Amino acid sequence: MKRQRGRGRVALAGMAAMCAVAALPGQAWAVGEPNPYVFDSEAKAVRGSAVNSDGPPLTAGSTYKDTIKPGGKRYYRVDLDAKINAYVSAVAVPKLATKVGYADKLTVSIEDRSGTKCGDDDAQFGSATYARPVAAYADRTINKESSSCQEAGAYYVLLERSSEGTSTPEPWDVEIRFASEPGLKSAGPTAPPETWPSASPAAPGGGPEKRQGGTSFTDATGLAQGEWQDEIRPGQTLFYRVPVDWGQQIFASADLGTSAADDSAEGVGNALVLALHNPARGIVQDASSVYYDGKQKSLAMDPLPPVAYENRYDSDSSTKAMRFAGWYYLSVTLNPEVGEEFGQKPISLTLRVNVEGEANSAPAYAGPAGDFEVTKDDQEAAASGKNAPEAAKSNTMQLVAAAGIGAGAVLVLGLGVWMLLARRRTASADATAAPGPGPGAGAGAGAGPVPGPVGQGQVPGQAPGQAPTPGQYGPPPAW
Structure with missing residues (x-):
């Protein structure tokens, strides 16, 4: 074995936008058009500060929405104890068809009160220089061997946007999420596995099934192991999620189908981006080196290690990101230049997903695992293709x-x-009414029910003093 290295609800407005897009499958993205990324309907509007001391507080388990300009800085505050691991992710969502450069990026970091960086990462566009949602996270990890960022108290989250001079200077929308992971009841191993299965498995059997991708992390479509067919339009990003438990490995590839355009069209480089993020939305790995010339193409992830708690102590960023169980997110983006060369019609997309290995026991968390576990409901949602709001x-x-x-x-x-x-x-009334005198007789033997409230000789829905009509059973007329 050789070790490989590599790198609850949808808003009505969002649903309407999705329906509108679905109704126009041949629509090309206009310059500056808002990205159809569906933000969490429960995301709270927040305004980050230019200085750390004024940063608005973020609450664990909550999602927020902000904007950031080129060269901008946004500070927020999180209050942490000395036990939990904290993760703050940021999804940068530039407007469609706006220009981004290779070095354009959004950097996320967590700092302590002395300015020491506890963890940082960036969401960079790289060689796939076209507008799309990109995400990264920063972490504060409890580590008995570290002397920094271990104390309880105030910490500061910093977002920084770097842009090339030729990039569109419009603000980016940003979705921010703060997730916490409980500490362990007792310290576990800190050495990540040195070897693990690295051979890519055979393609999953059973034949392809239809599965329509979502537009964001929030409404990502559930996938289990299998072969899944979809369609993707130039400039579009589709999101899927796969439950991966402790001890399991995920393998994924994406195939782009043929185009109906004539052979005179020129090819497009970096035509497809396939990215994998972990349950805290930290980037695990991405790939985009595919040249599309109208013929079918395939793009695959490098093999990744099994999910293990101790992976967080590895020096490799991709291995570190495979640190907990839960929903792992796949996103696929088709280069908008494909539309210029081959037309705006959707192109077939096939995802092949393998989840290998038996699920192991979870580490001895000192509290509920929250997002960092795989439940029976998760497995059912993946098998049925439900997204998070549907589930x-x-x-x-x-x-x-x-x-x-x-x-x-x-x-x-x-x-x-x-x-x-x-x-x-009714039976009682019939028995007393039979021998009684005719109309006009006073109360006494043979008289009908005495007028009064329901329950005192009167059947519900019956006029006071009226004897029940034979066969008059069932609810009162007002029911």
């Missing part, structure tokens, strides 16, 4: 259905009791 909606509907069944049972039982009482009252 949440499904769980909600199950609760509503259960409540509805319970309420229905109570209603049926109540109607049964009501009918029984009505039958008894």
